[in-house]
Amino acid sequence: MTSIDIPQTIDALTLEEKASLVVGSSFWTTASVDRLGVPSLLLTDGPHGLRKQATEADQLGIGTSAPATCFPTAATLGSTWDPDLVRRVGAAIGAEAVAEGIAVVLGPGINIKRSPLCGRNFEYLSEDPHVSGELGAALTQGIQSRGVGASVKHYAANNQEADRLRVSADVDERTLREIYLRAFETVVTHAAPWTVMCSYNRINGERASQSPWLLTEVLRDEWGFDGLVVSDWGAVADRIAALAAGLDLEMPGIDQRSAAQIVDAVGSGQLDEAVLDQSVERVLQLAQRSHRTGTPPTVELAAHHALAREAAAAGAVLLSNDPVGGTPLLPLSLDSRIGVIGEFARTPRYQGSGSSQVIPTKLDDALTALGEALEAPVPFAAGFSVAGTTDGDDEALRSEAVALAQAVDTVILFLGLPGTTESEGFDRTHLHLPANQLAILEAVSAVNPRIVVVLANGSVVDMPWRNAAPAILETWLAGQAGGSAIADLLLGRQSPGGRLAETIPLRLTDNPSFGNFPGELGHVRYGEGILVGYRWYDARQLDVAFPFGHGLTYTTFSYGPVTAQVTGAGSDVSVIVRASVTNTGDRPGKEVIQVYVGDPQSTVLRPLRELRAFTAVNLDPGQTHELEWRLDARDFSYWHPAEHRWILETGEFHIEVGASSRDLRGTAIVNLEGEQVRPQLTKESTYAEWNAHPVGGPLLRAAIAGAIESQITPSVAAMLDDLPARLLPMMLPAFTADQLDRLLNRVADSF
Numbered sequence: 001m002t003s004i005d006i007p008q009t010i011d012a013l014t015l016e017e018k019a020s021l022v023v024g025s026s027f028w029t030t031a032s033v034d035r036l037g038v039p040s041l042l043l044t045d046g047p048h049g050l051r052k053q054a055t056e057a058d059q060l061g062i063g064t065s066a067p068a069t070c071f072p073t074a075a076t077l078g079s080t081w082d083p084d085l086v087r088r089v090g091a092a093i094g095a096e097a098v099a100e101g102i103a104v105v106l107g108p109g110i111n112i113k114r115s116p117l118c119g120r121n122f123e124y125l126s127e128d129p130h131v132s133g134e135l136g137a138a139l140t141q142g143i144q145s146r147g148v149g150a151s152v153k154h155y156a157a158n159n160q161e162a163d164r165l166r167v168s169a170d171v172d173e174r175t176l177r178e179i180y181l182r183a184f185e186t187v188v189t190h191a192a193p194w195t196v197m198c199s200y201n202r203i204n205g206e207r208a209s210q211s212p213w214l215l216t217e218v219l220r221d222e223w224g225f226d227g228l229v230v231s232d233w234g235a236v237a238d239r240i241a242a243l244a245a246g247l248d249l250e251m252p253g254i255d256q257r258s259a260a261q262i263v264d265a266v267g268s269g270q271l272d273e274a275v276l277d278q279s280v281e282r283v284l285q286l287a288q289r290s291h292r293t294g295t296p297p298t299v300e301l302a303a304h305h306a307l308a309r310e311a312a313a314a315g316a317v318l319l320s321n322d323p324v325g326g327t328p329l330l331p332l333s334l335d336s337r338i339g340v341i342g343e344f345a346r347t348p349r350y351q352g353s354g355s356s357q358v359i360p361t362k363l364d365d366a367l368t369a370l371g372e373a374l375e376a377p378v379p380f381a382a383g384f385s386v387a388g389t390t391d392g393d394d395e396a397l398r399s400e401a402v403a404l405a406q407a408v409d410t411v412i413l414f415l416g417l418p419g420t421t422e423s424e425g426f427d428r429t430h431l432h433l434p435a436n437q438l439a440i441l442e443a444v445s446a447v448n449p450r451i452v453v454v455l456a457n458g459s460v461v462d463m464p465w466r467n468a469a470p471a472i473l474e475t476w477l478a479g480q481a482g483g484s485a486i487a488d489l490l491l492g493r494q495s496p497g498g499r500l501a502e503t504i505p506l507r508l509t510d511n512p513s514f515g516n517f518p519g520e521l522g523h524v525r526y527g528e529g530i531l532v533g534y535r536w537y538d539a540r541q542l543d544v545a546f547p548f549g550h551g552l553t554y555t556t557f558s559y560g561p562v563t564a565q566v567t568g569a570g571s572d573v574s575v576i577v578r579a580s581v582t583n584t585g586d587r588p589g590k591e592v593i594q595v596y597v598g599d600p601q602s603t604v605l606r607p608l609r610e611l612r613a614f615t616a617v618n619l620d621p622g623q624t625h626e627l628e629w630r631l632d633a634r635d636f637s638y639w640h641p642a643e644h645r646w647i648l649e650t651g652e653f654h655i656e657v658g659a660s661s662r663d664l665r666g667t668a669i670v671n672l673e674g675e676q677v678r679p680q681l682t683k684e685s686t687y688a689e690w691n692a693h694p695v696g697g698p699l700l701r702a703a704i705a706g707a708i709e710s711q712i713t714p715s716v717a718a719m720l721d722d723l724p725a726r727l728l729p730m731m732l733p734a735f736t737a738d739q740l741d742r743l744l745n746r747v748a749d750s751f
């Protein structure tokens with residue numbers, strides 16, 4: 001297609017042709033209009049590599065697809081905290097998409113990890129909206145840098161798999177704004193995705209696919225989104241209502257009923273043709289954006305594999321590395337006889353199941369990679385059957401593993417979640433590793449305390465067993481090159497670069513969504529509100545197995561003093577935060593310096609601290625790096641539930657800088673000039689609210705001075721605080737309803 005004249009094309013299209021353009025023409029493609037040079041567009045999963053279906057389409061990766069580089073999944077990419085690296089991964093996926101003639105890659109997935117039970121957490125970046133937004137924007141920028149569209153998904157509040165096509169996520173507006181919409185806002189305003197994919201679920205009873213508030217008022221009118229909204233596959237229940245709400249493209253084209261309904265709706269006047277034209281225009285704009293000429297550049301698959309290996313190492317989180325006999329087990333010393341136990345070393349678990357599933361171009365396993373690196377075969381025992389059977393086989397496997405453990409200095413034990421336990425389409429019901437794997441850990445640790453556990457899991461597992469393993473390396477689902485990356489890390493050729501983007505709690509019942517997950521009777525209540533993830537554990541001062549932002553490496557770092565310089569006020573406020581970090585060890589390493597903001601004086605509940613900035617730096621031994629971040633008004637603001645807007649309250653704010661949410665190395669305290677938030681006084685306002693009001697307080701106190709001072713006792717005062725002002729005359733006959741009316745008028749006049 002050459003660059004077409006969009007207005008002219010719209011004028012030339014028949015109503016039937018227009019209707020065909022806003023409904024998929026097949027499982028993966030949009031319709032063409034050959035006579036007007038409008039091409040069909042190919043949309044293809046997924047967030048960490050292509051799943052271009054070569055044969056009959058299917059939605060959940062059951063069929064085959066063309067081989068593509070399977071990069072680390074979002075859980076691993078999210079743990080890199082490295083936008084530059086993640087952007088390069090996006091660009092590689094985009095390059096492969098160009099070669100395959102794809103117009104839109106259906107990713108990144110940026111839904112917040114509300115519960116570790118969610119079956120698709122492997123496909124999402126973090127429990128925190130800042131990490132999700134920054135890395136989601138980087139992936140989007142990378143993909144689109146190649147002239148291919150991204151589709152940031154699933155907009156919005158799709159935080160579970162259970163009943164995902166019907167369930168209503170019941171979330172208050174403040175929580176939506178501050179937590180579940182925020183990463184989408186960052187991606188839309190920082191990376192301008194060509195498309196946004198709406199989610200299956202309802203939000204407060206209204207389907208996302210037909211919510212004018214979600215798809216038009218917030219997404220377009222507030223955030224300025226100018227791309228195309230595509231449905232999740234099968235998310236449209238009412239095509240006319242969806243079009244009117246701003247859902248431009250229904251996928252897939254299950255049949256052409258939707259198109260016929262659109263024609264009828266325009267014909268009957270139920271749907272204004274201008275609304276249809278608006279979506280047709282967006283489809284044509286997408287075709288124009290994705291139009292490419294010339295032969296696509298050749299794809300460097302070997303380079304992409306190397307990038308996948310780099311990303312896997314950067315996203316691996318060294319949770320613990322406790323000394324044994326005075327020396328940490330990692331990196332392995334080459335004169336230590338190692339033995340490898342665990343089927344995952346030989347048969348890697350490297351990605352999740354469902355629509356994101358990629359056929360890799362190659363697949364590295366850690367056992368082979370270790371053998372190649374050490375130039376000698378590494379003793380191995382499977383230890384357990386991945387299927388998790390606890391039949392007699394496991395007994396034989398266990399004895400073989402114990403014998404191996406007794407014969408070597410150090411055991412590398414590969415554990416993890418079988419692919420059958422977490423996936424798109426269903427959630428987990430507990431956080432435990434399979435029983436037969438825990439049995440192996442117990443049996444092996446009984447004969448050899450020098451154990452390094454390497455984990456492969458898409459979402460958090462609990463770790464009551466952690467004391468049996470001095471070293472724990474969490475690799476999440478590390479992609480096709482994960483095996484080589486693990487060997488690099490174990491042998492010290494690379495340093496683990498990951499930091500937790502999802503808290504590892506001590507137990508599931510500590511998680512904020514517990515009791516409200518996955519909901520029932522078609523509703524899931526986000527009862528924890530804004531206190532998701534570390535925001536909850538911090539507010540309740542709960543111990544955790546490993547905190548948000550945590551991750552060790554093979555060196556140590558010290559931090560210099562934290563300073564903050566404020567300029568401006570209100571919406572123009574700007575705070576420059578500075579700190580320095582030094583590599584105080586004897587090996588190069590990566591540190592992720594994190595900046596959290598706290599508002600101890602706020603008039604509404606706020607988390608103790610919220611991540612507002614981070615920087616990943618690689619430092620050589622002895623090297624110091626000076627860091628600077630600029631925080632703006634939004635970084636200190638909250639969404640006011642009654643005023644329905646962002647508010648920066650005047651007052652003191654704490655800016656903490658550190659290596660994790662619970663390893664804070666310095667604090668700067670600033671006073672910012674914002675708004676004095678006070679409730680609008682009414683007859684329903686309580687005595688306490690009147691009392692706290694700068695105008696209403698003195699007026700009320702003066703009005704009832706004689707009546708109240710003589711009678712008040714502390715218990716009466718406490719009772720009065722929560723009394724609506726309209727009842728004061730009942731409690732204080734000397735104060736009349738007319739007097740209250742006069743006070744209300746005087747307060748209103750004073751503004």
Ligand code: GLC
Pocket residue numbers: 045059060106153232233355
């Ligand atoms: C799936 C997923 C979505 C995917 C789409 C196409 O149901 O929810 O992430 O892109 O359908 O496979």
